[in-house]
Amino acid sequence: MAGDSTRGAYRPTRAFVHSGRMTDDVAIRVRGLQKTYGDHVAVGGLDLDVARGECFALLGPNGAGKTTTVEILEGYRPRSAGEVTVLGLDPRRPTRDWRARVGIVLQSTGEFEALTVREVINHFALYYPAPRDPAELIEAVGLAEKATARAGTLSGGQRRRLDVALGVIGRPELLFLDEPTTGFDPEARQEFWDLIRQLSAEGTTILLTTHYLYEAEALANRVGVINNGRMIEVATPATLGGRATAATVVSWDARDGRQSVSTDTPTAQVSKLSAEFGGEVPGLTVARPTLEDIYLSMINAGKGEQ
Numbered sequence: 201m202a203g204d205s206t207r208g209a210y211r212p213t214r215a216f217v218h219s220g221r222m223t224d225d226v227a228i229r230v231r232g233l234q235k236t237y238g239d240h241v242a243v244g245g246l247d248l249d250v251a252r253g254e255c256f257a258l259l260g261p262n263g264a265g266k267t268t269t270v271e272i273l274e275g276y277r278p279r280s281a282g283e284v285t286v287l288g289l290d291p292r293r294p295t296r297d298w299r300a301r302v303g304i305v306l307q308s309t310g311e312f313e314a315l316t317v318r319e320v321i322n323h324f325a326l327y328y329p330a331p332r333d334p335a336e337l338i339e340a341v342g343l344a345e346k347a348t349a350r351a352g353t354l355s356g357g358q359r360r361r362l363d364v365a366l367g368v369i370g371r372p373e374l375l376f377l378d379e380p381t382t383g384f385d386p387e388a389r390q391e392f393w394d395l396i397r398q399l400s401a402e403g404t405t406i407l408l409t410t411h412y413l414y415e416a417e418a419l420a421n422r423v424g425v426i427n428n429g430r431m432i433e434v435a436t437p438a439t440l441g442g443r444a445t446a447a448t449v450v451s452w453d454a455r456d457g458r459q460s461v462s463t464d465t466p467t468a469q470v471s472k473l474s475a476e477f478g479g480e481v482p483g484l485t486v487a488r489p490t491l492e493d494i495y496l497s498m499i500n501a502g503k504g505e506q
């Protein structure tokens with residue numbers, strides 16, 4: 201992160217009226233986005249469309265340009281070229297009303313250490329015209345037992361839950377989540393996913409960046425893979441990189457050791473094996489490539505082209 205972004209210093213401002221909302225079904229539209237730092241091209245002509253109500257995950261290796269892109273969309277980083285529209289407005293010229301409609305979960309706020317969880321949430325609620333109920337929100341993010349604990353005493357995962365609560369307290373139409381579950385234990389992650397699914401079901405548009413492929417699969421309607429500042433592919437998690445039609449690997453324990461075949465007709469293969477073994481096939485597994493397998497092959501193919 202860091203760089204010329206100023207979003208860490210962001211404070212929501214008071215008194216917004218939800219007037220003049222766009223009614224079109226596009227939440228984010230990006231064409232030919234470019235961002236250069238001196239000679240370095242961080243984002244090199246990126247296109248992106250996110251529909252209203254969609255949960256979209258941006259994937260890509262370290263340094264691919266995800267945070268740069270997201271911060272441009274949030275209005276916290278200037279772009280070098282390209283067209284960007286977010287909730288009907290160019291984020292280069294954000295208005296108060298627009299800011300109130302956009303929720304941001306920062307990688308970590310690290311402020312308000314001396315205030316309790318309840319005090320921080322109550323305080324932030326004052327900035328919005330129709331905030332969520334603070335007590336309900338504390339419950340929803342799993343911080344009920346920590347409501348009276350000072351923010352500075354929270355664990356990493358608990359701190360993240362507080363960050364998420366602050367990002368959604370104003371009932372944003374569009375929520376940016378930058379690596380939201382880093383540091384969460386598995387149970388906290390599941391609870392967080394439930395919260396995100398609930399926000400999604402309520403119609404909140406979500407743009408998520410994550411390095412956890414299973415998180416993208418669990419939450420996103422579509423994923424976009426960025427590499428070297430370019431969008432390589434946008435697809436559903438099930439179809440990315442030809443995943444839906446990729447060969448399936450059937451493996452089993454033969455008399456002379458473990459055997460595997462890669463096949464487009466796994467059912468026929470299993471029937472054949474079943475006939476050969478006269479019923480149960482020992483040690484049978486049937487595996488399609490995971491989203492991570494597909495993602496890694498896309499990124500590695502990109503390395504070969506450089």
Ligand SMILES: Nc1ncnc2c1ncn2[C@@H]1O[C@H](COP(=O)(O)OP(=O)(O)OP(=O)(O)O)[C@@H](O)[C@H]1O
Pocket residue numbers: 201202203204237240241242260261262263264265266267268269
């Ligand atoms: N302020 C800056 N000055 C110079 N180069 C920068 C600056 N900010 C980012 N970069 C470079 O731009 C590229 C994209 O960085 P960015 O933070 O957008 O990547 P990312 O995909 O979010 O990576 P990560 O997964 O590690 O968070 C990197 O090569 C990074 O070093």
